[in-house]
Amino acid sequence: MSNVTISRRAVLAGSAALLASTAMPDIGWAQTLKKGGRLVVAADSEPRNLNPAIVASNGVFFISSKVVETLAEASFDGKDGLQPRLALSWEGAADGLSVTFKLRDGVRWHDGKPFTSADVAFSALQVWKPLQNLGRTVFKDLAAVDTPDDLTAVFKFAKPTPFQLIRNALPALSSVVPKHIYETGKIEENPANNAPVGTGPFKFAEYKAGQYYRLAKNTDYWGKDEPWLDEIVYQVLPDRTSAAAALEAEEIQLAAFSAVPLADLDRISKVPGLKVITKGYEGLTYQLVVEINHRRKELSDLKVRQAIAHAIDKDFVVKTVFLGYAATATGPVPKNDPQFYTADVPTYAFDVAKANALLDEAGYKKGSDGNRFSLKLLPAPYFNETKQFGDYLRQALAAIGIDAELVNNDSPAHIKAVYTDHAFDLAVGPPVFRGDPAISTTILVQSGIPDGVPFSNQGGYKNEELDALIAKASETLDTAARTELYKEFQKKVATDLPLINVAEWSFISVARDTVSNIANNPRWAVSNWADTYLAG
């Protein structure tokens, strides 16, 4: 055993082997399975609403996905990338007007009442469709949910809706909440929003504001022998530097969602007893994007946009800003997406001379001070990396004679400046790819979106051909044809550059060696952790 530990430490020193190390816990050495124990996890925020059926966001899922379950969860090897949770099977009708879910038998809510198709119907019609941040778009045509028996729910759509989209939406959008708790009073004000009741492997036990959340084992869980842990405690650590220190001091055992900053990873990976894990976030890909305000005369010129794309050294960005924990992007769908991604799009190699030539051609000659024109650059403040890329972009633009003035705001001010006031020329944003371009990707370039909608096309870009393509894909039922349309979509976006995709990245977990079964699905951090255990 000790030999293994030493060799592993040596292996960890090489950063190339870092990635491989995540696969090792299962095969490298036998760890003894141990039931029970408390897993202490770092949490950096305290969501105001913990109901994942209303707020489908990673911050909420991180805690609530252990309590409230979805119909299906993402999977590395399951059919269509899914594995069953509350639903055992799902089938779409050929006309796109209905989807039938067969539900799991013998499931009980945490208060002992049985889970039935009525709960699914209630969640879909009363919560996902009218109230959920993402469901309002995906389930907008949902007209009714038939419940022929307790274990069957048939979703009826008013307009043909692609089954592929519904399927891809299941892991994030289909959290089922109990009808008997939510049917009285206003759903938004229900106390269960702050102390969720679900069917999951853990019950919501306690919340001390500013200190911790505690989830306790659900002894009545449907999964055989699950969950393994007795409890999960989320310790609220608002300061980004403290998660690494807490791991080293063995006060917490896991820091997910890159709570340990990238710059600390090299050091922390050498600490005995800690492991750095890059897997388990494949379904939560963030895209580093340059948002463009096409109302600016210069930026409405395709040549200028091409020049900016050529001025960005994507490899350098991945290496320097993300310290290698990212991939370069080619277009609006990330490379790690198994269904839609195509590499067959125009690419823009790093070429300053070509960029300068394009700008000359466009008629923006360098002035006596070496500048062609100036513009305002607003990097989103949500991640260190978006801010750092803003600094890089400013230098990259200077090299081609564009003088960018950096404007730094905090999050609410940035949202307002870019998406409501349009007070930007270029912005750096981190939109999320959620497994299907129709969920939150096409709105980044589609026209006709009202002012004030965040993470959407607020740059005044309008391309009728692209709009028509997006509309057609949204009603194409055949999976292969629909996928083909989205490949076309990627090509068009990469050609016309309504925005510039620079890189794709996801999060990193740091955990103690004892924490096992980490990262065993593509949305692990926001999945139910029923099989996670602490090795003895």
Next chain:
Amino acid sequence: MTRPLILLRRRLVGSIFVLLIVIIGSFLLLEAAPGDAVDAYIVSTGGDAGMIELLRHRWGLDQSELTRLANYLWALLHLDLGHSVTFSRPIREIILERLPTTLILMGSATALSFGLGSALGIYAGARPGSFRDRFLSIGSLALYAVPGFWLGLVLIVIFAVDLRWLPIGGIESLASDKTGLARTADIATHLVLPVSALGFIYLALYLRMMRAGMAEAWRQDFVLAARSRGLSRRRIVLAHVARNALLPLVTMLGLQSAQMLGGSVVIESVFAVPGLGRLAQEAVAGRDTPLLLGIILTSAVLVIVINLVVDLAYAFLDPRVGASEAGA
């Protein structure tokens, strides 16, 4: 009427105006910050136009600034601090939950900086210009120059990560079911590092003030008189020199309480202490105007009360204070 009572009455009348100015000023400042609570909320969720409009309506943000200010003041008149949109809970409840933590942290840190600072000040001021005086003066100045968050991080690395003597943060052990004395001890252990980080920084002020006051006092005639009466050096230092230098420190104590509140914003974040300072930071980040106003109001009342107590103590210690007001 007795002197302290007159002082009290005057101060209370003045305080109400101070509070009103604080509230209106803070409200206007917050409104001037771009983005509102809904903008802050949708950062983590996204959402379509309909949802955003609904939220603005439900949170009352579709009303004009003036209406909201008037509503707030009207509610305040009924001692209602309002409802927090970022926590979706009544503000009074949230603040009362956090206030004790901040009071303990501030109180302990003030006691530490005042106690240790004045003691070291007496030690240094007993022999102005000596080696120990210079050493302490420079050392404390160096501490004063250190940013609070950095000192906090260094303490964490040394005492929590490397030595593992003390917990890294929080106010007590997580979900531990401790009660009574065990819980008190647990909280005390958790407070050692944040109190040190906060207290050590302000220690220099008391130390240097005490030392300077004493250096001044040594030159006074009464010291010469005391010497000529053949009093022991120890007695001269403590009963005559130090005692005369103590008065300005009491004033400082009142002034520092406001500074301490500011410092606790940083320290509470670094040590994950669930107090008012961290709450204030969250309120700004969430653009939760009523919550922030509630915190500012609480802090203002706190500072006013502390200064009132200090003034009363001063009036008690120094007969000259308030004498003119009693005569008026």
